[in-house]
Amino acid sequence: MAIELPADYYLDNFRDLLQFVRSTYADLLIESEKQFADQLMDLSEPAVRLYIRLLCRSKSIFRLDKLHYSEIPDLISAAAELEESGYLQINPEYDVQSLLPLLTKQDIANLLSAAAACEADQKGKSLSVLKRAELENLALDNLPDSAVIFQQMTVLEVLNQDHFEVYKLCFFGNLYQDMTDYVLRDLGLTQFETYELDKQYRAFDSREKICSHLAYYQCSYRFDQLAPDDIDAQIQLASELPEPIDNALQRRVDRLRNKIARNLERQKSYEQALDLFEKSARPPARERRARILATLQRDHEALELCAQIASSPFNEEERHSVTAFAARLAKRCESPWPKPSLYKPPQHHLTLKNREGSVEYIVRDYFNEQSTNCFYTENVLCNSVFGLFFWDIVFAPVAGVFYNPFQQAPADFYEPEFVRTREPLLKARLDMVRNPGQLRRLVLQHYERKHGLQNPMVNWRYLELDLLEQALERIPLVDWETLFQRLLLDLRAHRTGFPDLVVFPDVGGYEFVEVKGPGDTLQKNQLRWMEYFAKVGIKHSVCHVEWAGEIDGSPVVEESVIETD
DNA sequence: GTTGGGATTG
DNA sequence: GAATGTGTGTCTCAATCCCAACTT
DNA sequence: TGACACACATTCAA
Ligand SMILES: [Mn+2]
Ligand SMILES: [Mn+2]
Numbered sequence: 001m002a003i004e005l006p007a008d009y010y011l012d013n014f015r016d017l018l019q020f021v022r023s024t025y026a027d028l029l030i031e032s033e034k035q036f037a038d039q040l041m042d043l044s045e046p047a048v049r050l051y052i053r054l055l056c057r058s059k060s061i062f063r064l065d066k067l068h069y070s071e072i073p074d075l076i077s078a079a080a081e082l083e084e085s086g087y088l089q090i091n092p093e094y095d096v097q098s099l100l101p102l103l104t105k106q107d108i109a110n111l112l113s114a115a116a117a118c119e120a121d122q123k124g125k126s127l128s129v130l131k132r133a134e135l136e137n138l139a140l141d142n143l144p145d146s147a148v149i150f151q152q153m154t155v156l157e158v159l160n161q162d163h164f165e166v167y168k169l170c171f172f173g174n175l176y177q178d179m180t181d182y183v184l185r186d187l188g189l190t191q192f193e194t195y196e197l198d199k200q201y202r203a204f205d206s207r208e209k210i211c212s213h214l215a216y217y218q219c220s221y222r223f224d225q226l227a228p229d230d231i232d233a234q235i236q237l238a239s240e241l242p243e244p245i246d247n248a249l250q251r252r253v254d255r256l257r258n259k260i261a262r263n264l265e266r267q268k269s270y271e272q273a274l275d276l277f278e279k280s281a282r283p284p285a286r287e288r289r290a291r292i293l294a295t296l297q298r299d300h301e302a303l304e305l306c307a308q309i310a311s312s313p314f315n316e317e318e319r320h321s322v323t324a325f326a327a328r329l330a331k332r333c334e335s336p337w338p339k340p341s342l343y344k345p346p347q348h349h350l351t352l353k354n355r356e357g358s359v360e361y362i363v364r365d366y367f368n369e370q371s372t373n374c375f376y377t378e379n380v381l382c383n384s385v386f387g388l389f390f391w392d393i394v395f396a397p398v399a400g401v402f403y404n405p406f407q408q409a410p411a412d413f414y415e416p417e418f419v420r421t422r423e424p425l426l427k428a429r430l431d432m433v434r435n436p437g438q439l440r441r442l443v444l445q446h447y448e449r450k451h452g453l454q455n456p457m458v459n460w461r462y463l464e465l466d467l468l469e470q471a472l473e474r475i476p477l478v479d480w481e482t483l484f485q486r487l488l489l490d491l492r493a494h495r496t497g498f499p500d501l502v503v504f505p506d507v508g509g510y511e512f513v514e515v516k517g518p519g520d521t522l523q524k525n526q527l528r529w530m531e532y533f534a535k536v537g538i539k540h541s542v543c544h545v546e547w548a549g550e551i552d553g554s555p556v557v558e559e560s561v562i563e564t565d
Numbered sequence: 566g567t568t569g570g571g572a573t574t575g
Numbered sequence: 576g577a578a579t580g581t582g583t584g585t586c587t588c589a590a591t592c593c594c595a596a597c598t599t
Numbered sequence: 600t601g602a603c604a605c606a607c608a609t610t611c612a613a
Contacts, residue, residue: 005575058572104594132595180588183575189588266580291579322579330610342577358605378604448602461586496603520605521577 003187007071008311013182014052015041021167024199028207029166031386035420036163039085044294046072051088054158056179063102064154077154091150092157096143100136104154108135111149115142139253163414165217167331170210170402172412173203173248175217181406192406193453203411209249212242216252223260229268234260238276247415254282262288270296283318290322290329299333319491320524345514345530346541347520354547358498359517363543367513371506373470375511379498380462381471387457387488388446391427391441394455408454426488433481440472457495471502474510482536486529497525499540518546548553 006012022029022037040048049072054062064075072078082088100108109127112135122451127135137156143149169175184190202209219241226233238260243249261276270292277285277292286309287441313319323340330337359476360376367374375381387394394409398421401410412418419426432438447468452460487494499514512533514526522530533540 003575009575056573106594180575184588186573188586328578331612500604517605519607523604526604 004083005183006172007184009186010052010056010179010467011045011049013179014180017171017179017285018167020369021170022220025170025204026201028170028204028210033163034549036160037167040087041557043085043087044078044081046074046078047085050075050078051082054088054156054163054389055161057103060158060161061092061099061102062156062158064156064191067156069075082438087159089157091155091161092156092511094155095145096149097140099146101141102153103149105132105135107152108139112142115144115148136450157403166210166214170203172406173403177286177406184269187408191453192408193409193450193455195400195402196397196404197405198399201382201403203403209245211247212245213252214255215240215242216249220252220256223256224367228263229267231264231267231272234264235269235272237275238279248411251282258282258285258288261285264308265506280338283313283314284321286314286327287318287321291325292328299329303329303333303337305333315490315493316451316528317490317525320528343534345527347543347544349542349546351546351548353471354550359545360515363513363545364501367503373506375464375467375470376500377462377467377498378500379468379495379504380459381502382483382487382498383445383457383495384459384463385468385471386442387455387486388450389431389433389447389480389484390426391442391450391455393422393429394457396420396425398422409456413456418491419488430484430488431483432440433484434477436477439477439480443468443472457491461519465475467502469512470504473506474504479536479538482532482538485557489516493525494529497523497529498525499526499529501543508541511541515539516544 018037053069063186069073079088083090112127117349165175170176185192219237222239238257241253244253250278257276257280261273262318264273264276265288274289277289286305290302290305293305303326306322309318309322327340352366355362364374364376398410401412499512501515502512503511530540
């Protein structure tokens with residue numbers, strides 16, 4: 001199914017985005033941003049085409065001689081027109097360092113030997129054995145001025161990228177999506193559910209919010225440019241983070257704070273890390289603070305923080321994260337602390353022959369040779385059935401959560417208010433589970449009708465129909481209900497940690513099995529699912545695998561499958 | 566001479 | 576043998592081109 | 600370009 005895009009595809013897409021934002025955000029755009037769109041649309045088509053081509057590429061400077069667009073035969077006049085109207089700079093005043101990425105190794109070597117020849121400074125002919133970075137250093141020392149580069153080539157710099165960023169941010173609500181979303185959709189590669197787009201709902205409802213989000217992305221970008229040991233710059237950067245003025249920004253800023261602070265912690269800048277983590281409201285900020293305090297021997301403060309976490313955890317994950325740590329800490333400073341009771345799931349041990357492929361597939365195939373049918377699904381099964389069953393509620397028309405056609409989920413999907421806002425719908429749907437046939441009907445119906453459409457919980461690639469059929473047949477309705485209930489408690493955190501395998505014995509029933517190869521142990525999120533299984537009576541176990549013929553990795557004469565309990 | 570990481574394209 | 580921290584690989588949209596490191 | 604699960608190393612407490 002080769003889908004052809006119209007010849008004007010990138011013009012159309014660009015105009016669509018620009019015009020949407022230009023009209024929807026007329027009250028929030030500043031004058032220069034509006035002019036950016038208005039004047040661009042007055043330029044000749046070849047000029048606009050060239051501008052969009054360059055604007056959608058990842059760098060901002062280009063070599064004219066490397067550009068070849070069959071639909072723009074006269075690049076020179078298009079570029080001249082763009083420069084005339086301020087959308088392009090020809091041969092911008094960049095220093096040698098900024099221009100180097102335009103050059104190949106061969107280019108740099110040629111420039112160097114030309115410069116050396118002029119100065120009668122003979123260097124060895126062996127420039128080509130140097131690595132790229134070494135050549136660049138040589139160039140920085142020996143190429144006096146970017147003029148020598150401009151003698152060899154014409155350079156174009158695309159201007160007004162910052163204005164386009166504003167348009168993209170307003171349109172998508174973020175800066176990680178871009179024009180390729182149009183292409184992927186129109187090629188049929190990622191298809192989105194159709195939901196009502198009300199023009200009154202926008203990603204941002206004030207200029208201040210737009211600016212704050214832009215500032216956040218600036219900081220995020222700058223942090224990625226910094227060296228990990230550049231402590232001062234990171235602290236400075238953290239202090240420049242914008243005040244979070246909506247939930248989305250709060251989430252983004254706190255995630256960046258955590259990222260920076262975690263790095264400071266790694267660099268042993270503990271005090272600064274503590275300060276920054278304290279500004280963050282999101283896990284694992286408090287946990288990290290407690291651990292830092294403990295390494296600083298400030299045990300009582302650390303324990304106090306653990307007590308705070310225990311009494312008002314952000315979520316189950318955060319509460320769980322410090323249980324073992326706090327107990328050890330309490331023992332160290334002889335303070336009282338409830339003894340942590342770790343759930344121990346049922347275990348069994350398998351000795352199998354090692355072969356190519358991951359241990360999960362090996363165990364799956366082993367089970368399939370026994371009298372069972374077994375699938376390696378991890379989170380796919382539970383999440384996908386959830387997504388299919390609640391499909392229309394996920395995409396229910398709630399005010400303000402859909403503002404562009406490229407959303408795979410409503411804006412609030414991973415926030416607690418997702419459940420709060422849709423409480424009656426979710427409750428009614430959950431009550432439907434126990435009615436025989438309803439779950440199966442809705443899941444299969446959505447599997448048919450929505451097949452291939454993006455959904456935050458559905459993984460179409462790994463969700464096979466026979467898995468779905470068997471799971472719906474074997475897993476009792478009450479079990480589905482309890483699985484959904486846990487997912488709804490925290491869609492972000494509980495969508496992970498589901499056991500590797502689902503096993504359907506020929507004799508009936510089912511079981512979730514987590515596979516652990518040599519040296520692997522249960523992760524915390526996996527243990528929490530198992531704890532829950534135990535509480536609600538869902539059969540589950542951990543299957544530890546050892547390799548036949550190996551002891552501690554060295555071969556031993558033995559074979560055959562051994563199973564022990 | 567191959568390959569592996571990118572950027573670009575539709 | 577827990578409990579930590581840290582590093583890796585696998586998803587990737589797929590085809591193509593360019594370029595820089597190399598017997599992988 | 601992360602999210603997620605796993606692999607591996609180090610440390611520490613019975
Ligand atoms: Mn797994
Ligand atoms: Mn596993």
